[in-house]
Amino acid sequence: MKLSDFDYFLPEELIAQEPAPKRDESRLLVLHKNGGELEHRLFRNIVEYIEPRDVLVINNSRVIPARLWGEKEGTGTRIEVLLLTRRDEHTWEALVRPGRRIPPGTRINFGRELSGTVEAILDDGLRLIKFQYEDEFERVLDRLGSMPLPPYIKKQPQDPERYQTVYARHPGSAAAPTAGLHFTPELLKEIRDQGTSIVPVLLHVGLGTFRPVKVEDITRHRMHAEYYEIPPDTARVINETKAKRGRVIAVGTTTTRCLETAGRHGGELRPCSGWTDIFIYPGYTFRVIDGIVTNFHLPRSTLLMMISALVGRERLLKAYEEAVRRRYRFFSFGDAMLII
Template sequence: LSVSSKVNIGNYYFSVTEKLGYGKAVVEFNAPLNEIINKYGKVPLPPYIKNENISEERYQTIYARVNGSAAAPTAGFHFTCKLIKELKKSGINFAKLRLDIGLDTFRPIVEDDVEEHVINNEYYSLSDSEAKKISQSMQNGGRIIAVGTTSTRVLETVFSKEGKISGDKGNTELYIYPGYKFKAIDAMITNFHLPYSTLLVMVSAFAGRENVIKAYEEAKKNNYRFFSFGDCMLIS
């Protein structure tokens, strides 16, 4: 679409006002966006999922509360109400944060050098009360286990120079690739990711490229399921 192009959606329409590159553009609607989304919107499933009949509830975590993401934080799919209850009984504490996942989660790295890839910013927020929970756990010698690459990105973003997690909100452009020194997390729960994805690059930065290759080969050998509805692993 070119600038000034108009696209009709039922009785609504939007006009392209600016092209941003990488398949992105600024558009202007003739009605409130939420109104249009509620009437015509569909869950933005990953391109490798061909079944369009998957319900919103299935492609969602049980603890999701706020609209804004272009994808679900799939590491959270493995958590049920029963599992969370059992973990809390075992003395494991939970803290909540927000990251509005952007379309970059689907965009593969095409550059020969991963460091040359540009990642777009995503909105995040972590309240002071939730940050305090995490900081207290760190001070008491507890381990910080991030559920997903999304949580990892936020926690590494808000880790302060004073060596603690601080409440904050804003847009993060943090791009984690091998060579990055992790400061906030001790372990990560994550699914098996697509090749050439920034998610796989982040996991490789945390666990080491060779270890990740071994883990993926083991998963293939034992018929593990990959991607959004697949299996997950705990990396520490």
């Protein structure tokens, strides 16, 4: 398949620059896989489409203040560092700008309490950076780092917690699993109270999720690996749900990558952890999920390709055309889709 097959027209003013005033008051486009019917609702109406025998699977990763600004030692050149994957206590894979000026051996100072030395250039132009600090790294990062918002969002939100899900628990992501931003504690309680199980997985969002596709033949694209975990209780509940013919509804593409990685060999889902570089595009057979809660994705992105695999490219792009016509808000702080 061609990269150009996943393009669509989006007016710039539909790119959401801030979240809805209340999380569950964003709009919800419901797309039915069988038949392709569309419904236009509010997100809080999602409870009407989730049945007691279903299971809702969430990604409880938490975004860290992964963007750092420093100066190249010796020249004072301003350097942006985006932390992506932690290798060990002191070492991270990072995206560095401007990268061409940062060879191995470069020392970057981020103030008196933090510095880093570039140890190697990795695939995709990433740098391996070993940091030096005295306090706990997480505390230093809280003081010096900032929320790594996507480049199409031009300002930081007034409340940084609006770029975290209400169930975020485990720090490690460089971007939010944004499909979950619409849930409130009250809405989650309403879903549980009707008998639906809600279980967590973990996938730390890194370069694999938002790295652009640069090849016209999408089958040549290679995903960057991201760390994931599926706890024992989550595997058990999903298997029980499948046994009683309930649906597994994933909240977001990151949750989907996690589940489909674990289930790629078929059979019962087992608790596991590791690194996934799974790339899902049309032609893929889903083995675990039956539906998905998701946001509207960038043209030509791997996320758009994944959703196309679930519902069909033409059907999805028609739904996106309707969303544009009805002035839905797109991308991270935008509105949501439910595909069932």
